[in-house]
Amino acid sequence: MGMFGRGPVIVGTVVVIFGLAVFLWKSVLLALPVTPSDSAGxxxxxxxVTARGNxxxxxxxxxxxxxxxQVIFDESNSPxxxxxxxRTEGYQRTGIWSGRLRGVHNLLYGFRVDLTKAPPVEIPEGLLPPPPAEIVSQYGRESTDFPAASPEVKALLETLAPAAEPAARLRLLFGFVTDEVGKTNHGSEDALLTLAAREGRPEGRIRLLVALLRAAGIPARPVGGLQLREGSDPRPVxxxxxxxGDLWVPLAPNDAQMGSAPASTVVLRRGDFVLVEATGVEAVGHRWRGLREHLRPEELxxxxxPADPLLARLSLYRLPVETQSALRALLLLPLGALMVAIFRNVIGVPTFGTFMPVLIALALRTxxxxxxxxxxGAVIAIGLLGRIGLDRLRLLLVPRLAILLCFVVLLVTGLALLGRGADTRDFFGGVLLPMVILTMLIERVSVTLxxxxxxxVLVKAGWSVSAAVAVYGIFQxxxxxHIMFSFPELVFVVIGTLVWIGGYTGYRLSDLIRFRGLAEGERQ
Amino acid sequence: MSVLPVRILKELRRRGVLGINRRNAEYTLHWNPRRLYKTVDDKIITKRICEAAGIPAPRLLAVARHHFELRQLGAAMESVSNFVLKPASGAMGNGIVVVLARDRDRFLRPGGRTVTLPWLIQHASSILSGLYSLGGQPDAAILEEKLNVHPEFAAIASDGVPDVRVILYRGVPVMAMTRLPTRQSGGRANLHQGAVGAGVDLSSGRIVHAVLANRHIRNHPDTGETLIGREIPSFEKVLDIAVAAGDETGLGYIGADVVVDANQGPMILELNARPGLAVQIANRAGLLPRLKAVDREAATKRSRAERVALGREIASSAKEME
Known part of the structure; x- marks a missing residue:
């Protein structure tokens, strides 16, 4: 008994074979890695940078x-x-774009970095040799940014850490800034103002710590870098x-860490922490983007x-980071769609809309x-409650949906108020795009109601969420x-499989449940 | 009582139960061209087709497509004592208002509730705005004569009008069931809302089997009357008009809903281009052997009476094979 149509089987098989052939050629003959070999690539x-000026x-x-x-490689900048x-001064490198600005300039600089987890630095105890003269002259002096000679700093140092050995003084000063100077996002960036208010921004606290250390005779310098995070933009830290003694000891009061730098950071600047600055420019803005690769450098x-010149031209790995991120998500969509087709046509469960589970999974990703x-869940609940409330008014469909949308906006606003204090930037970065998806969900819920x-509605909601979680599993x-991004030809395998499923005329799992009574004996 | 999935699968295949994928791929998708759907999805068009072909259908008393026509609709409602007000493209019985009688300015609905003319006009206005149509599209409100439950059905239907669903394939009736409203279904004849589905043997016109929510029953849950063996009145005529209406649509695989009125006999209530598969549960039989038998007989060339006879023959030989 043919459970699949003949045409679909032939076409589906041809398409699957084509996709697999390209895949096998690349993975076996060209030996491109099929699985991500390294979870920490x-x-x-x-x-x-966007700069405007004339x-x-x-x-x-x-x-x-x-x-x-940190090992830096594969640096690039767009023309x-x-x-x-x-410009290289000692260890510090600075990239400088200069010339006559004409309107808006979009500047791009990129690099790859392999981070090694460094063990925490042992803090040298006891009597230490005096610091070398060049370090003292560069990092031991008072300046406007680091007012080591000011009376306030001197007075504090007297009460806090009177002449003791350097390691003990360092601990006391670090403890003071970490525990007794509060961290706020609206305080001062200045060392003395931070000291007076006993609270300040991260910049103010670091400047204060450096000033205190220099006043105590310990050379110190600020460090600026990026904390790289999966799934979101790098955070300047x-x-x-x-x-x-004879080494630099990292001190991170903003992360309450002594002896090691904040986790997963790449150092961009020492002696100052302004990462990007401009002169002679009317307006400037910049944004960092980061993407974790799960391949070793040589595999990358x-x-x-690749050995084949045509493939080299087609490699997605040479695209800009932003495009790569988008394509990584995009190339997973066929797998999500395949999952939905299996849920609907092979298992036979109802869901909202056709691709609503995929959209929900996309929203869950952010x-x-x-x-x-x-x-x-809240959106579906609002849909159900809204019906009870609005049913009596007998409103027309579109205004009613619009009212439900307003309720969802109020809900998100309420969540933002509740989540005050938490890092809401990620939340809103995540929520605004899914708002579109949520709006469509409301519409489907309402029409189904x-x-x-x-x-x-409840049955469909249950199955939609189950399918969405399954799709989300694939997306994550x-x-x-890796496999879809490295071998996009696999989309043809998905297409071929979908042709198969499209031609499947056998029973769905749900048919078996629905008609099970027919399979039982004649008893009544 | 639980049966292994593999055993269910084998048993369903043996009985030739039609699954959803197969219905879509080999029957509705193949035999029902999309452009012909509107003839069954819009009840006004269905009625017009029936009228032109001389097929009995509930009389259309008035139609309102725009809000300015609502006054005329109101006048029509005042001029008759009972009627049904419903959306032209409604789904699953939503938005249907039945009026049984009139007492001065009060209109009596089933269950003893009364409404006023302004309420009915307001309801018609909601219909026009698409409150009950699929996807919220603007719709038309139709006023239709109210049919009366045939005395044969009176004992086995609660608060509503039962209908007979006939599945037609290439113009041949292949399976039928009657859908009996219950108190639980609120007078509606929809199986998943709690109506009884009773399989009707095509050759004898008698109820052979009945289910309520996937459970086998012998008696009506509200009235306690025996269902099995009961005969559908004028069943010959039911099949005849179902086949005639099917021929007018040009669709190859449809469900015709026929109501047997106490005075006027069988009438076409509506037609469905994607009829459900529950008819197989109500009949304890699969559709596939019958559909294949129709294919073998190249049925479309025969006359109406011959096709009805063919359907009855196929049904009874399918029963013998069981």
């Missing part, structure tokens, strides 16, 4: 240098009318380093420059799983992401 980091000007950005903690040069190289599901009743899988 290098990062691709990109800085995009005179001579320059934009400067701190660039990373290879060290024991622009401005001249790009890298700052900490300090103090010269003790094989992906970027929030986290549980908060996302809570929001989806109208046409099929509350029970159908590093392996699936």
């Amino acid at each position: 290098p990062w691709r980091v990109e800085l995009s 005179s001579r000007g320059s934009v400067r950005a701190g660039l990373p240098t290879t060290s024991a903690r 622009d009318r401005l001249l790009f040069a890298i 700052l900490w300090a380093e103090a010269w003790l 190289y094989a992906m970027m420059v 929030t986290a799983l549980l908060p996302g599901l809570a929001i989806v 109208e046409e099929e009743g509350t029970r159908a 899988s590093v392996g699936a992401q």
Whole structure:
């Protein structure tokens, strides 16, 4: 008994074979890695700067240098009318775009970095040799940013840490800034104002710590870098380093960490923490982007420059980071659609709309799983409650949907108030795009309510969420992401499988349940 | 009582139960061209087609497509004592208002509730705005004569009008069931809302089997009357007009809903281009052997009476094979 149509089987098989052939050629003959070999591969980091002006000007950005903690490779910058040069002073490298600005300039600089987790630095105890003269002259002096000689700092130092050995003084000063100077996002960036208010911004606290250390005779300097995070933009972070004995000891009061820098950071600038600055420019804005790669550097190289010249031109790994991120998500959609087809046509469960589970899964990707599901649940609940409330008024469909949308906006606003204090930037970054998806969900819920009743809504909601969680599982899988992005020809395998499913005329799992009574004996 | 999935699968295949994928791929998608759907989805068009072909259908008393026509609709409602007000493209019985009688300015509905003319006009206005139509599209409100429950059905239907659903394939009736409203279904004849589905043997016109929510029953849950063996009145005529209406639509796989009126006999209530598969549960039989038998007989060339006879023959030989 043919459960599949003949045409679909032939066409489906041809398409599957084509996709698999390309895949096998690349993976076996060209030996491109099929699975992500390393869960902690290098990062691709990109800085995009937008500068506007009509005179001579320059934009400067701190660039990373290879060290024991970070290996920098594959640096690139996009061509622009401005001249790009890298100035190296000691360990510090600075990228400088300069020239005559004409209107808006979009500047792009990118690099890959392999981070090694450094063990915490042992703080040297006891009597220490005096710091070398060049370090003292560069990092031991008072300045406007680090007012080590001011009476306030001196007085505090007297009461806090009278002449003791350097390691003990360092601990006391670090403890003071960490515990007794509060961290706020609206305080001062100045060392003395931070000291007076006993609270300040991260910048103010670091400046205060450096000033206190220098006043105590310990050379110190601020450090600026990026904390690389999966799934969101890199976060600029700052900490300090103090010269003790014969090494620099990292001090991160903003993360309450002594002896090690904040986790997963790439250092961009030492001695100052302004990462991007400009002169002679009317307006400047910048944004960092980061993307975790799950391949070792040599594998990455094989992906970027495969042996075959045609493939080398087609490699997605050479696209800009932003496009890559988008394509990584996009290429997972066929897998999601395949999952939905299996849920609908093979298992036979009802869902809202056709691809609503895929859209919900996309929304869950930008929030986290549980908060996302809570929001989806709340939207369905609002839909049901809204019906009870609005049914009596007998309103027309579109205004009624619009009212439900307003309720959802109020709900999100309420959540933002509740979540005050927490890091709401991620939440809103995540919520605004899914608002579109939620609006469509409301519409589907409402129409289903109208046409099929509350029970159908609950059944469909249950199955939609189950399918969405299954699709979300695929979307979150590093392996699936890697294989689809590295071997986009697999989309043909998905298409072929969909042709098969489209021609499947056998029973759905739900048919078996529905007609099970027919299979039982004649007893009544 | 639980049966292994593999055993269910084998048993369903043996009985030739039609599943949803197969119905869509080989029957509705193949035999029902999309452009012909509007003839069954819009009840006004269905009525017009029936009228032109001389097929009995509930009389259309008035139609309102725009809000300015609502006054005329109101006047029509005042001029008759009972009627049904419903959306032209409604689904699953939503938005239907039945009026049984009139006492001065009060209109009596089933269950003893009364409403006023302004309430009815307001309801018609909601219909026009698409409150009850699929997807909220603007719709028309129709006023239709109210049919009366045939005395044969009176004992086995509560608060509503039962109908007979006939499945037609290539112009041949292949299976039928009667849908009996219950108190639980609120007078509606929809199986998933709690109506009884009773399989009707095509050759004898008698109820052979009945289910309520996937449970086998012998008696009506409200009245306690025996269902099995009961005969559908004028069943010959029911099949005849179902086939005639099916021929007019040009669709190859449809469900015709026929109501047997106490005075006027069988009438076409509506037609459905995607009829459900529950008819198989109500009949304890699969559709596939019958559909294949129709294919073998190249049925479309025969006359109406011959096709009805063919359907009855196929049904009874399918029963013998069981």
